[in-house]
């Protein structure tokens with residue numbers, strides 16, 4: 001098994017207030033991480049040489065033309081990429097999905113339902129829905145936009161009642177998780 005202490009995570013900052021909290025959580029599990037501005041160049045990413053990239057949240061909307069985008073190379077380096085909130089939304093849009101303003105914003109406490117089990121959720125299930133038998137997670141939300149259509153190669157692994165996409169059977173290469181921040 002590889003040594004996680006030798007790993008380096010790059011966190012792309014899109015302006016959210018909790019970007020430093022994500023960096024701290026990554027460091028707390030013994031993995032080196034650095035926060036860099038979203039407009040980091042490909043050359044700077046290659047120089048940093050991360051093992052994985054986290055795209056954090058931000059106050060802007062992907063639906064605005066001049067809102068921040070990640071350098072496209074982020075998705076072409078063969079690295080795992082984890083998008084949170086704005087980071088997930090721009091990843092979805094940059095890879096061919098659709099993001100739109102939701103008429104049901106999600107702010108504060110919410111429960112997300114795990115639709116397709118995934119290693120990302122190992123050990124963090126909070127409840128089981130008695131009707132469906134599906135695992136639920138307690139989270140804090142803060143967003144007004146939603147992914148209305150996932151990119152073709154993505155699998156939707158979790159959802160809330162106000163942002164639920166149809167299941168995408170047969171899709172591969174999934175690395176999407178629902179936009180949320182754990183308590």
Ligand SMILES: NC(=O)CC[C@H](N)C(=O)O
Pocket residue numbers: 016056057058059060061062084085086087142143144145146
């Ligand atoms: N938490 C966030 O990153 C918010 C993303 C975006 N501004 C939205 O409202 O949906």
